[in-house]
Amino acid sequence: MSTDKDPDFTSSRRAFLKTSATTALGGGLLAGAPEPAHAAAQSARSNVIAQENAREGTLDWQLSRVRLDKSDGFRSPFIEGYCSRQSVKAGETIDIMVSTAPESKFTLEIFRTGYYGGKGARLMKVLGPFDGKAQPMPKPGEKDLHECRWEPTTTLAIPEDWVSGVYLGRLTTLPEQSDKPYWQTYVIFIVRDERPANILFQCSDNTWQAYNRWPTHYSVYTHPKGNQGPWADVSFDRPYGRQSQYTGIVNDPLSVGSGEFTSFEQPLSYWLEQHGYDVSYCSNSEMLTPDRGLKCRTFISVGHDEYWDIRQFHSVEKMRDEGVNLMFLSGNAVCWVTPMRAGFDGRENRIMFRGGPYGGGQDYVKDRQEKNGPFPEHGPDEGLLIGARNGRPINGGGDWIVTNPGHWIFEGTGMKKGDRIPGLVGWEYHNLAATEIPGLEIIAEGPVWVGGETPSHYTATVYPGPKGNFIFNAATIFWCQGLSHPPGHTLPWSHWSRPFGPDERVQQITRNFLNKVLA
Incomplete structure (x- = not known):
């Protein structure tokens, strides 16, 4: 170890x-x-x-040996676990629940992800060895809810000097015989703080959970009644499985247990910390009130940020109106109203479901209601917040094409009208510009191809807020793939299209926005 x-x-x-x-x-x-x-x-x-x-990072933080229950499976029953909370502050405690089948001793190493001279993480603490045991599979509840009630393996007190960030716990079995293999998986949690910061990085963990099929086929997309209705409840009280919902987009067994963070969000975190930006981290559930965001100058939605409780929407709306800058480095963001409620023992925000569409009175909302409803919730027009809307179809792949090269966001990039960043758009995006917003400018737009052939359209925008602030919508889940390539990172692909990885133009556009709003 x-x-x-x-x-x-x-x-x-x-x-x-x-x-x-x-x-x-x-x-x-x-x-x-x-x-x-x-x-x-x-x-x-x-x-x-x-x-x-500036502290010493470690090269040994990734998973090296992962075994799923079957070749097309979603879980690693040999060792798997979850945390009792999505996030925790320094000085608080978090329970970590682990199951091993067959029974095996194991260790738990806690790493903070960041830049660390290019290594990507720092070892914070080693716990164990523990005596593992097989914990019970939950019986399906109402709406196919799979809510584990496992006994805590350990309770971790977060030291006062642990800095806000995304933390991975690497679980490793310890075979009794040296000639027997070991197995690994992750647990994941966020350490948050309350300090004023230049940037608030919101992890998209509601969406991680919405797509989590653990143990076999129990995401919000896999209910027998249909994959787009309000039929399924999902719980944070269960391990994150392989990102099996994304077969053909990301199929990375070495991310098991980490939700979507390592695939779609870590490249942004790695880049921000590489360049010394003052950033603090939070989960979706921290945004149910605007209090945390109002202490920061810029809020970032990252990657695949599809599922928002209505309280999140109104919080970020309040932040914009009070002068906080917004960056939607994401695609298909703010698509579904996601009511959250307490779990079996009263811990808040542990169960969620797809309550209904955002979009106000837009035509694509009526289409969703007719085909997949009735829904108990209905959200406002997300385009009036994020600058573009989630029309249909919403997935595909394509190039990010400049249409307004004179905009300040392109300064220093050398880009001209029609220049494109290959494969940067996908696999979901924002496609209908909210042109009724005063001062909104379309900075990039073009075709995407659903299934490789059927055309759709995306639109990236910038608009001014009411107090000298700005809102940038990059309009693609893949934006952060152009920022950095952390150790072990796997590039996604979709619809016969893929991003290339770090691109100086993507880096400079992102830097230009932050330079302007933090000046």
Whole structure:
């Protein structure tokens, strides 16, 4: 097992100064591009993220041996687990539930994901060995709910010095005989804080859970009545299985247990922390009120952010109206109203379902209602918040094509009208611009191809908020694939189209927006 140790304060400070100097001299900017304007904004506060990333990372944090119950299976019964909460603050505790079948001793290593000199994570704590046992499979409840009631294996007290971030717990079996194989999987949780920050990174964990088919076929998409109705309840009290819902998009067994984070969100986190941005992290459930977001200057929706409780919508709407900048580096975001309720023992926000469509009175909403309803919930027009709408069809693949190269968001990219970033759009996107918003500008749009041949359309937009703030909608789940390629990352593909990975133009566009709104 890994035996990484935290460096002492002196060496950490020395590394921080070295990292800062390196960033100032060559932080990955395109030739002629402006220096990061966020640097001045951050100088007034301690940048805990930069200091954290100056600590020694570890190369040994990924899964190396994963075994599913069958070749096309969704779970790893040999070792699997889940956490009692989506997120936790320093000083609080979180229970971690683990099952091993057959029974086996195991260890639990906790890693914070970040940049860490390109290594991608830092070892925070090693727990165990524990005596594992097979925990009971839940009986299906009403609406096919699979809610585990496993005994806690351990209770983790979050140290006061753990920095906000996305944390992976690597579970590893310890075979009694040295010639027997070991097996691994992840558990995942977020450490949040309440400090003012330049950027609030919202993990899309509601959507992770909506698509989670653990143990076999129990996502919101797999109910016998249909895959688009309000028929299925899903619980956070169960492990995350392989991302089997995305066969043909991401089929990465080495992400088992991590939801969608490593596939669709880690490239953004890795890039932000690489460049020293002052970022704090939260789950979807932290956004049920606007309080956390109002302490931050910019809010980011990332990756596949499809499922929002109506309270999230009104929170982010309030944040925009109070001057918080919004970045939708996501596709198909704010598509379904997702009511959340307490679990079996009263812990809040542990069960959710697809309550109904966002979209107000748009035609595509009527279509969803007629084909898949009746729905008990109905959301407002998401386009008036995010700048574009979720029409139909909503999946496919294509190139991100510039239509407004004179916009400030393209400064330093060298891009001209018609220039394209290959494969960046997919597998879901935003396709109908909310042109009724005053000052809204379409900056990129073009065709996407459903099934490789059937045409659809996406639209990326920027519009001004009421207090000098801005809202950027990149209009694709794959945007963050153009920012970085963390260790072990697997590029997705969809509809016979794929992103290429890190692209200087995607990096510069993202940097330009942040420079402007954080200046």
